[in-house]
Amino acid sequence: MWIKQQELVGRFVTLEPLAESHIEPLQKAVADGEPRKLWFAHVPAVNQMADYVAEAIAAATHGDVPYAVRSTATGEIVGTTRYYNVDAPNRRALIGYTWYADCAKRTPVNTECKLLLLAHLFEQLNAIAAEFRTHYFNRASRAAIERLGAKQDGILRNHQIMENGSYRDTVVYSIIASEWLAVKANLISKLDR
Template sequence: MWLPNDPLHGEHVALEPLAEAHTADLQTAVRDGEAWKLWYASVPSPETMADYVRAAIEGAEAGNIAYAVRAKATGRIVGTTRYYGVDAPNRRAPIGYTWYAKAVRRTPVNTECKLLLLGNLFHDHDAVAVEFRTHFFNQASRAAIERLGAKLDGILRSHQILRDGSLRDTAVYSIIATEWPAVRMNLLGKLLS
């Protein structure tokens, strides 16, 4: 497997390979902010969390590594993120399925998570590119992706059918290997400010 299912550690967060033992903590985290109620987001509800975690664990067997995000300041699980659609032969992977408890949004948590995930791909596994995808109308997610330094590749129109039957236009962003050094410095600067 191109990407091992290993934990990643930073100063503010620990990314732990997702396990069923994380389910109750993730149910608590998702209740803070109720992000599953956003029509344009694919966030599990507390009631669907066990299925969400089981599916993520199954995906890890195929190389799609999911993490529970633990905030080191409190020791609490505050969300989840993952590599999905991993394309090992072409050394690229999207990062997504990311959501956090409201209490840690706009804190160093997301910045350091992305620094760890991107560093793992580019530095440790010689990735060619990393991709981010989000709903065209998810302006908060798009702004967060752009703050990372990712560039918009384009919009996949009528890309997915959502739970409510509406069609999702997907905004696709990427960071390529030659951009990684500048993106890394940008993220480190954000953590220091």
């Protein structure tokens, strides 16, 4: 495996390799603000969390690296994120499956999660690119990805069929290796404020 499962530790969060022991804390996190009610996002309901975690752990055998996000301030698990569609020969990976409890929103949590994931990719693994994808209608996610410094590559129209039968237009963003130092400086600046 190109990306190994390992803990990533920052000032505000710790990314812990996802395990069955995270099911109950993630059920509590997903109940905070009910992010699952966003029709355009893939966020599990409380009663779906065991399956969600089992599927993520199974995907790890094929190269995905799923994490539970623990807040340093509270010690609580506040969400998940992961590397997925890892392309080792081309040294690139997608970052996604990210959702947070409401208590983590408008805090340093997401900024530092992305800093840790991107630094690991570009600085330890010599990645060429990191990619992000989100639903066209997920304006909050699109804005957050753009605030990171990612650039929009395009839109995959009718890319996926949603649970409600609608078609998802997927907006694709990336950060390439030559942009990393500027992106890193931007993220660190945000965290220092």
